[in-house]
Amino acid sequence: MSATLFDNIGQLVTNDPAGGSDALGILSSVAFVVESGRVSWVGSAKSAPPCDSRVDVEGAAVIPGFVDSHSHPVFAGDRSEEFAARMRGEAYTGGGIRDTVARTRAASESQLQANFQRLVGEFHTQGITTFEAKSGYGLTTEDELRSLAIASTGTDEVTFLGAHVVPPEFSGNTDGYVELVASQMVPQAAQIAKWVDVFCDRGAFDVDQSRLVLTAGIEAGLKPRIHANQLTRTDAVLLAVELDCASADHCTHLNEDDITALANSNTVATLLPGAEFSTRSQYPDARRLIAAGATVAIATDCNPGSSYTTSMAFCIALAVREMNLSPAEALWAATAGGAKALRRTDVGALVAGSRADFNILSAPSYVHFAYRPGVNLIAATYSEGRKL
Numbered sequence: 001m002s003a004t005l006f007d008n009i010g011q012l013v014t015n016d017p018a019g020g021s022d023a024l025g026i027l028s029s030v031a032f033v034v035e036s037g038r039v040s041w042v043g044s045a046k047s048a049p050p051c052d053s054r055v056d057v058e059g060a061a062v063i064p065g066f067v068d069s070h071s072h073p074v075f076a077g078d079r080s081e082e083f084a085a086r087m088r089g090e091a092y093t094g095g096g097i098r099d100t101v102a103r104t105r106a107a108s109e110s111q112l113q114a115n116f117q118r119l120v121g122e123f124h125t126q127g128i129t130t131f132e133a134k135s136g137y138g139l140t141t142e143d144e145l146r147s148l149a150i151a152s153t154g155t156d157e158v159t160f161l162g163a164h165v166v167p168p169e170f171s172g173n174t175d176g177y178v179e180l181v182a183s184q185m186v187p188q189a190a191q192i193a194k195w196v197d198v199f200c201d202r203g204a205f206d207v208d209q210s211r212l213v214l215t216a217g218i219e220a221g222l223k224p225r226i227h228a229n230q231l232t233r234t235d236a237v238l239l240a241v242e243l244d245c246a247s248a249d250h251c252t253h254l255n256e257d258d259i260t261a262l263a264n265s266n267t268v269a270t271l272l273p274g275a276e277f278s279t280r281s282q283y284p285d286a287r288r289l290i291a292a293g294a295t296v297a298i299a300t301d302c303n304p305g306s307s308y309t310t311s312m313a314f315c316i317a318l319a320v321r322e323m324n325l326s327p328a329e330a331l332w333a334a335t336a337g338g339a340k341a342l343r344r345t346d347v348g349a350l351v352a353g354s355r356a357d358f359n360i361l362s363a364p365s366y367v368h369f370a371y372r373p374g375v376n377l378i379a380a381t382y383s384e385g386r387k388l
């Protein structure tokens, strides 16, 4: 078994509050050892166990790999014209999802796979080592299963989002489409996916329809998560807590009951600042969520409509500047928070036993993600101890 010592780390973010000064568990001037894809030891270099090789990071900061708990990377085409129209003042309604559905249905498997792999490459070069990937631009049984199969070539965190919007052939018959999703799509999707999701919002599915879809998914062995309260306030967050969803995502419009429910639950509030940026919408009140004791994650929401970014660093900078998270809270939300939103304990931290997923930065401190916005600070990314 070969062991590698990563040495001369100026600042190590462990996300282990027991080991360091705050929630980030920051250690200075340390080293760690990677064996068989896992971190096997963390400490001062002079007490390191014998190793077969050594990587000198030359005083840089090292952070856990980013955990992106919300993305839609299986689709064809783009919607740059829709974005330009929004920047001229048009509102985002989610209606453009149907344009991407048409493009996705018309695309060949190899075109969809190539676009997916391109986005996975972008995730990796920007430090994302774990990502969730949703279907939701197929909206027929066959097209949804095709999207799930493509997503499963890049990640284990595959989410069935057949209830993204009502496809044109079911226009005026939302209940009929919900029935198709719950009785026909869900059982087959459960052979490939791990999660079930629904867009519970104005113009998509109401709370009762969403409950039907999520409950069918749970009965088929899928774990629930939900798009909640992006466009308007509904009881979607309360439904998330009722069904013990791992995460309620967006959380842009919340009332006091929603915040209290999240704070007293195991449901993470996943915030997607790229979506507010790209739709020129108000940002969620992250400070109220944190003050109440809710667990907050940040994710990219990468999709061709509301947030066409694969950059977690950009989302961190937005979270700091526009949602008033501290740089430490934002980094935690993009690593440990994302892991909690996927109910993973093996990623999102760098302690003995963690998966060796980490980023070496071309910066002395994680604060630089917000301090130097738009600059690529990822010098190297390792996944299970292997350099990507």
Ligand code: NIG
Residues within 6 Å of the ligand: 072, 094, 096, 097, 100, 199, 227, 230, 275, 301, 303, 304, 305, 306, 307
């Ligand atoms: O999370 N809100 C629903 N789904 C996506 C947007 C999809 C799209 O506009 O294509 C989201 O923002």
Ligand code: FE
Residues within 6 Å of the ligand: 070, 072, 227, 301, 303
């Ligand atoms: Fe989304």
